[in-house]
Amino acid sequence: MLKIENLDMRFGGVVACNNFNGEIGNGQIVGLIGPNGAGKTTIFNVVTGVYKPTAGRILFSPNGSEQHQLTGLSPDRIAKLGVCRTFQNIRLFGELSVLENVFIGNHLRVKSDVFSTVLRLPHYVTEEKRLYEKSLYLLEKIGLQDTRDEKASSLPYGMQRRLEIARALATDPKLLLLDEPAAGMNPQETKELIQFIREIKQEFGLTIFLIEHHMDVIMEISEKIYVLDHGVLIAEGNPSEIQRNERVVEAYLGVG
Amino acid sequence: MREKSKTHVTLIILVLTILGLFLANRYLDAYKIRIINLSGIYVTLGLSMNLINGMTGMFSLGHAGFMAIGAYTVGILTMPVSMKQMNFFMQPIVPFLANVEWGFLPALLAAGLIAALFGVLIGAPVLRLTDDYLAIATLGFAEIIRVVFTNTQSLTNGALGLKGIPNYTNTWWSWGVALVTMWFISFLMKGTYGKAFLAIREDEVAARAMGINLFKHKVMSFSFGCFFAGVAGGLMAALLGTIDPNMFRITLTFNILLIVVLGGLGKIGGTVIAAVVVTVMMEALRFLDESIDLGLVQIKGIPGMRMVVFSIILIFVVIVREKGFLKRTKGRELTYVKN
């Protein structure tokens, strides 16, 4: 699904990511962990086209047969190819309603041109109706159907995180990048989130790449984990391997 | 159900507008009719600027320039051939325009389309800029258009301007166009493209991550705004009968900005009301600038006082609104250079 090769990202003199290599297979859930400032979000930003990497390349093959080079593409092109994300510091369209937020996620798949939307030609009205139904379905999925008309920024924190996921799902992604989806959640909510991620993965045939600080989430859900420290990959493997890895323990305890 | 009641409200407003215009034309004097015309034109202007600035979150100060394009298009295209010869006595008009004399509707459409075309040409390079840079670049373009119009003697008659443009604009035209603009923009904003504009206003990074092509959508919104600015400029030319480049200074843009801010960024109904209120107030407060003779007492006006009042209103509204219910904390983000 996704292959990252020799990825380098520098900002001026600061090395945010140094020679990172990674691969995510179809239908996998892969975790990315590391202490604060390790460069995790930078990798997400490079994959989704927010930053252009200093060196290296990223290959994306949504269905096995075709392969796209993501490096150098703009974020919207990448989203169209089927890579969507959530943000660590929640970036909802705050003044808009919950339903509108999800509805906007559909826009990139809209086939009608702008004039048929203004004239409300029958083919557009049909399309719009379908998209609203889909958006409502996604809201139901995350349990926010009752708040559909509320302003997104007025929602509690946990709901905002779920709304971001629903918005991303509306773009029909193949690969979903979740940046700390459990941040600020209590154990009960975290448990529900794990269940929810598994569910959507199943239902929408997703591959998931996630950053998380809650170790219990990562260890329970991931098939493979990459560990970053100061921009360098220090370990990779399945959860039990990572838990036993000395370098990982050191990095987290701040020794060495 | 909700959809239906909305349609009813729209129909009622439409009927009331038509009835109001009908009565106004019958019973009001020319001066009041003129204010009604100006209100309609400012509704179009306010909405078109709000589409760009309020709904898409770009900050354009180029409206006067696009109005100038529209006004000159209508002026040149509709002016009778003999009138053109009288106007262009310094230097004859370019041959391909010398013998044209179009009807008002095609001329208005041409005004909008040419303004929109310039919108695309100008927007394509500068819409990548954000907030203040975009503001200053569009302001710059409006100035350039004005300077160019002052210097292209054989096309625009230069600083002399155009006189004797046929007075086609009446209340049906000015408010007809205003209604069309209202309809266009509200339907646009109802559909997915409009929602995408809102998304861009709310958060460009997130909008791109959702697959919205910023450039395409910004140019789209900008050129729609320019289209209506051009049409409104054309209406203005056919209302006043006389235009010159100096009419289209930044003061004009400032008036429209005032309407947009008073009406609320992104609000259609508010803009319509604000356009009417500001236009009427501009006239009502004229006494501040001019002396009035009340028979026994003479009140001496102070030139410039009117705009002082409006500037204070603008600052006041912005501050009160910000302190009140519009809480956003995007102020210090360094968003002015895109990688």
Next chain:
Amino acid sequence: MGDVSIFLQHLTNGISLGSLYALIAIGYTMVYGILRLINFAHGDIFMLGVYLTFYGVIYTPLPWWLVFILAPLLTGFIGILLEKVAYKPLRGSARITILISAIGASFLLQNLGIVIFGGRPRAFPVPQLLNHVIKLGGVSINVVTFIIPAVSILLLIGLTYFTTKTKTGLAMRALSKDYETASLMGIDINRIISITFFMGSFLAAIGGILWGSRYPQLMPLMGAMPGLKSFIAAVVGGIGNITGAVIGGFILGLGEIMLVAFLPRLSGYRDAFAFVLLIIILLVKPSGLMGNKVTEKV
């Protein structure tokens, strides 16, 4: 020989106009550096400076040189007041909001100018000392053409000393580099911002006095065009960067004078030159000649 002397004449004119743009541009760039705000009213502060000087010289018994010092100081305080009234309540708001307030402030000052000073143009009282022509070789040049760059250079040296050597100046630079960190380090932001506005307005007023000595016609709207052009100079040089503002000022001043001198057919387009330059710079190097690229945090 004749060609050379004409060229020299244009060159001195260009340098002199360039220094004026530079002096005004510094105010824009300093404020932008700290608040990320285009102080649209800066050009009108410049206008106020000229008018205050005018009234000081004509209506007070003070000697002209004292007025030339006092008026800029007073203008500086008006700058502080402007920030407190129109910008401070909006600190932390969306940038569009502050920009609208800035435009409102600009219109307010312009129209207050019309109300208080009257719409008719006035003649600036240029002191005799500044206003005589000397002949150098074949070139006759007004003394003020030399005084403008000389005063500007002195002020620039002073400003450079201030921003690099004094504690306040260093705090100012820290604030423009990293607002959040600097504000956590116990820097009194309000004080620094006030000082910034004071200095920017002071320099604009000096620029205004020199401008008046060179082009002695006063109008309430006289600040708009020089203001816009100086802002462009600041952007061309790289906004937030004082050296850049000076360089931008000179490019603009020289460019304008040379355009009129050597392409007289285009002289009607003089006012468009700055804007064309602006748009080219924004497209080619949006951060300006001396500016640093800023990458957005996500």
